[in-house]
Amino acid sequence: MTAAWRAAVAxxxxxxAWPVQAVECRELAHLSNSYTVCTVDxxxxxxxxxxxxxxxxxxGHFTAVDAVLAEKGKALAFAMNAGMYHDDRTPVGHYLEDGxxxxxxxxxxxxxxxxxxxxxxxxxxxxxxxxxxxxxxLDRAPDCRFATQSGPMLVIDGALHPRxxxxxxxxxxxxxxxxxxxGQTVYFAISxxxxxxxxxxxxxxxxxxxxxxxxxxxxxxxxxxxxIGRSDPGFRMGPIVGVVEPAG
Numbered sequence: 001m002t003a004a005w006r007a008a009v010a011x012x013x014x015x016x017a018w019p020v021q022a023v024e025c026r027e028l029a030h031l032s033n034s035y036t037v038c039t040v041d042x043x044x045x046x047x048x049x050x051x052x053x054x055x056x057x058x059x060g061h062f063t064a065v066d067a068v069l070a071e072k073g074k075a076l077a078f079a080m081n082a083g084m085y086h087d088d089r090t091p092v093g094h095y096l097e098d099g100x101x102x103x104x105x106x107x108x109x110x111x112x113x114x115x116x117x118x119x120x121x122x123x124x125x126x127x128x129x130x131x132x133x134x135x136x137x138l139d140r141a142p143d144c145r146f147a148t149q150s151g152p153m154l155v156i157d158g159a160l161h162p163r164x165x166x167x168x169x170x171x172x173x174x175x176x177x178x179x180x181x182x183g184q185t186v187y188f189a190i191s192x193x194x195x196x197x198x199x200x201x202x203x204x205x206x207x208x209x210x211x212x213x214x215x216x217x218x219x220x221x222x223x224x225x226x227x228i229g230r231s232d233p234g235f236r237m238g239p240i241v242g243v244v245e246p247a248g
Contacts, residue, residue, distance in 0.1 A: 050239070065242060076244065119150065122150070161201060172221075175223070
């Protein structure tokens with residue numbers, strides 16, 4: 001074996017020894033706004049939703065989810081609040097966990113951001129994930145393992161939500177999710193500063209290039225990303241989306 005071949009083999013072996021991260025999180029700037037964007041491969045990672053513990057009580061915090069997972073030798077590699085909820089932490093819209101429906105689909109217009117149609121559903125299937133506009137979801141009836149409904153949609157088939165105003169003065173810290181066209185890549189984003197819906201939608205449409213994206217919430221938006229040393233405290237949450245990996 002030549003010296004060149006020995007060097008090449010050593011390089012491959014070294015690469016194989018590097019730890020592989022389940023989620024990649026990075027800082028990103030767009031239109032004078034700052035974001036943290038976490039990317040998940042839906043085809044390889046254990047992406048799922050959390051709402052209640054074994055006693056039927058809402059988890060509320062990332063630490064509560066992590067504590068239960070630790071008993072099984074697992075941990076959260078990433079997590080984010082994932083949809084709007086009532087005061088008792090029950091989901092406002094459709095919620096499905098491990099095939100069990102907690103709340104049905106709400107397709108009618110209503111008050112607040114959730115009812116600003118079109119809204120949508122984040123659907124985690126076997127090996128892929130999709131953001132689907134609510135009425136299209138009802139027509140298609142995808143085979144979701146997990147699903148959470150929120151609103152409004154940020155991007156619908158490549159276009160911004162028609163109600164978004166470029167000159168809006170409504171600004172909040174916001175978080176949301178977008179998916180690639182093939183459903184293999186999921187982008188979770190949270191703003192570092194207050195942003196408008198129009199600006200947030202542009203991030204998903206123009207930078208992340210997601211044909212569909214969904215708003216999760218604002219003001220209470222939270223991120224758990226231990227790979228960048230971040231786990232946001234705050235008010236108790238309802239639905240939580242996360243990636244589970246072996247502990248350690």
